Amino acid sequence: MSKYVLKRVLISTMTLLAILFVLFVMLDKMPGSPFNDEKLTEAQKALLYAKYGLDQPFFTRFFKYLGNMIRGDFGVSYTINKNKAISEMIAAPLKLSIRVGLQAMIIGSLIGLVLGILAALHHNSWIDTLLSVMAIIGVSVPSYVFALLLAFFVGFKLNLAPILYNASNQARSLILPTIALSMFPIANISRFTRSEMIDVLNSEYVLLVKAKGIRERGLVLRHALRNTLIPIVTIMGPLLVNLLTGSMVVEKVFAIPGIGLMMTQAIQNNDYNVVIAIAFVYSALYISMMLIVDILYGIIDPRIRVAKGDE
Secondary structure (H helix, E strand, C coil): CHHHHHHHHHHHCCCHHHHHHHHHHHHCCCCHHHHCCCCCHHHHHHHHHCCCEEEEEEHHHHHHHHHHHHHCCCCCCCCCCCCCCCHHHEEEHHHHHHHHHHHHHHHHHHHHHHHHHHHEEEEEEECHHHHHHHHHHHHHHHHHHHHHHHHHHHHHCCCCCCCCCCCHHHHHHHHHHHHHHHHHHHHHHHHHHHHHHHHHHHHHHHHHHHHHHCCHHHHHHHHHHHHHHHHHHHHHHHHHHHHHHHCCCCHHCCCCCCHHHHHHHHHHCCCCCHHEEEEEEEHHHHHHHHHHHHHHHHHHCHHHHCCCCCC
């Protein structure tokens, strides 16, 4: 198992380095400048470029940034919060976005698994049809539409939860955005669970277990669910990262000061350091999730790590 994990960690590290290099190349070739103020003369802009090291050769800047980043230093903001350390800027918004994303993922996973199992156990019945239609709606309708509907009906009409984010009442303020973001994972996980569970329940070894007189509850929990989890775990990692990176509009609807809002501001103001830092954090989260998925593969089914070279 250790060899398997080490191999995955090395691959993930090399991938992150490649992503950082590509980000640097893209931003280096993009038109525009973080110092677009019309009041600045060309001489003043040149001084600012020299101050922040932007006049240095590409590879000098890249390796300097890489060395600083390893020490946890992402540089400073050029425009949206001048000369403030980016690591300090993104800490609170990132924590808030991760909290909302994790809450939505936990709720979506639990409800999705239950609905998927229920649909599979009642295959070709009205329950299966109803849950399948609900899943299609959940996949098709964007999260911000659910956010607007929840804000209007639950927040405004019924006044059951706050519409706008309030730091002094954070728990209640995150109820509606969490529900809105959980709709997509609920729909996806329920669809995958239903499909995989049906296949597993019709497999030969499950039919053999049934023939031995195992109760249906024990059959589902001990035998069918474990084999169903492998493909479900596959989509959970990317789904979680999509919740974090794709929640910008939902954050906007509920006025949540998350990392998505900061990313939008940084792009609009050509704040290159902030853009690279947030994009790299997004990439690191995605690759970390995929690394966890790979490790869980090996735990759930040892045949996978053997097939990938673990001895």
